Amino acid sequence: MAHEEAAKPSAGVKLVIRNIGVLLSGDLQQPILHADTVVVKDGKIAAIGRERELDTEGATRVIDANGTTLAPGLIDSHVHPVAGDWTPRQNQIGWIDSCLHGGVTTMISAGEVHMPGRPKDVVGVKAMAITAQRAFAALRPSGVKVLAGAPVIEHGMVEEDFRSLAEAGVRLLGEVGLGSVKDGPTARQMVAWARKHGMQSTIHTGGPSIPGSSLIDKDVVLAADADVIGHINGGHTALPDAQIRSLCEESPRALEIVHNGNERAALFTLRTAKELKQLQRVILGTDAPAGSGVQPLGIIRVVAALSSIGEIPAEVAFCFATGNTARMRNLDSGLIEVGRAADFVFMDAAQHSAGKTLLESVRLGDLPGIGMVVIDGEVRSERSRNTPPAARVPRIVR
Numbered sequence: 001m002a003h004e005e006a007a008k009p010s011a012g013v014k015l016v017i018r019n020i021g022v023l024l025s026g027d028l029q030q031p032i033l034h035a036d037t038v039v040v041k042d043g044k045i046a047a048i049g050r051e052r053e054l055d056t057e058g059a060t061r062v063i064d065a066n067g068t069t070l071a072p073g074l075i076d077s078h079v080h081p082v083a084g085d086w087t088p089r090q091n092q093i094g095w096i097d098s099c100l101h102g103g104v105t106t107m108i109s110a111g112e113v114h115m116p117g118r119p120k121d122v123v124g125v126k127a128m129a130i131t132a133q134r135a136f137a138a139l140r141p142s143g144v145k146v147l148a149g150a151p152v153i154e155h156g157m158v159e160e161d162f163r164s165l166a167e168a169g170v171r172l173l174g175e176v177g178l179g180s181v182k183d184g185p186t187a188r189q190m191v192a193w194a195r196k197h198g199m200q201s202t203i204h205t206g207g208p209s210i211p212g213s214s215l216i217d218k219d220v221v222l223a224a225d226a227d228v229i230g231h232i233n234g235g236h237t238a239l240p241d242a243q244i245r246s247l248c249e250e251s252p253r254a255l256e257i258v259h260n261g262n263e264r265a266a267l268f269t270l271r272t273a274k275e276l277k278q279l280q281r282v283i284l285g286t287d288a289p290a291g292s293g294v295q296p297l298g299i300i301r302v303v304a305a306l307s308s309i310g311e312i313p314a315e316v317a318f319c320f321a322t323g324n325t326a327r328m329r330n331l332d333s334g335l336i337e338v339g340r341a342a343d344f345v346f347m348d349a350a351q352h353s354a355g356k357t358l359l360e361s362v363r364l365g366d367l368p369g370i371g372m373v374v375i376d377g378e379v380r381s382e383r384s385r386n387t388p389p390a391a392r393v394p395r396i397v398r
């Protein structure tokens with residue numbers, strides 16, 4: 001497990017990835033790109049196309065994708081980090097490194113709520129949020145980008161608190177409902193203050209997750225109007241179908257489906273979003289670490305479940321964990337597009353999958369085999385130690 005400073009990609013680095021079998025864009029409008037080569041300069045995507053048409057001269061690194069599928073690095077929209085790569089929730093070390101081996105390159109905190117002795121007074125809440133933001137900005141466990149510093153709102157906070165948090169660099173609000181504020185009107189006021197000062201918010205949806213957490217029903221979710229309807233499929237206890245349908249129909253906000261939620265409610269949400277032609281609102285998270293632990297393969301498990309049982313093409317399901325989240329969260333990653341961060345996952349059908357191709361195997365409900373993960377143009381892991389072995393893996397040529 002490597003604990004590393006968030007290094008700036010050094011100038012003059014040129015990465016060429018060639019022989020890509022299938023290129024997934026992360027974009028619902030065109031999920032598959034017709035290209036076999038990606039050129040990266042200084043950590044950003046510089047060109048996408050056919051190898052013979054691109055300038056591949058002077059590469060400092062060359063990767064032969066070996067016919068595998070390249071997708072944007074996966075984004076986990078809902079995690080609860082605490083300190084570096086340790087979580088006290090199940091007393092586990094190295095959980096973020098394990099998720100890297102599940103293809104995750106970016107994680108977004110929904111609140112550092114598992115901090116032992118978590119402060120609940122306003123000054124303590126603010127101090128902890130700023131500390132978490134600073135700590136994860138300075139240190140990326142195994143290279144994974146963890147966007148943290150997500151205070152959970154408590155009664156007594158005033159607009160000045162949100163202004164000063166934003167000024168200090170805090171850009172997120174943790175799950176509304178995990179603190180003392182559980183009523184619609186107060187939540188709505190604080191979410192609005194956060195939004196006014198450039199902070200994005202999320203809200204707990206459904207029954208209590210663990211003792212001490214509580215029910216947040218659709219009326220509170222609609223009143224609060226947070227940017228993300230956090231775990232709309234419950235964490236784990238889901239709302240009744242009629243309430244989930246109301247959230248899909250009456251709110252324009254992101255519909256976040258998590259691994260640590262109710263699977264039937266996840267499928268209900270997906271089908272409702274599809275019926276409403278609003279699949280662009282669907283984003284994925286794990287909600288790990290949680291009572292049900294850490295799932296290093298949580299995001300690809302949800303992708304495979306939604307694609308197979310939810311009857312969605314696999315290339316579309318991958319958009320839920322990449323481009324949709326990136327757009328919703330204003331990230332510079334998540335899409336294969338010139339100028340975006342060079343965060344990639346290389347996948348192939350797992351050995352002996354009934355599916356002949358990666359996309360077919362996921363459509364049949366199998367997990368992909370991950371062969372390599374790249375963050376900001378740097379190789380962070382090769383053949384995954386956690387997924388079933390990929391039939392083919394990329395090779396570092398130079």
Ligand SMILES: [Zn+2]
Nearest residue numbers: 175204209235
């Ligand atoms: Zn929650």
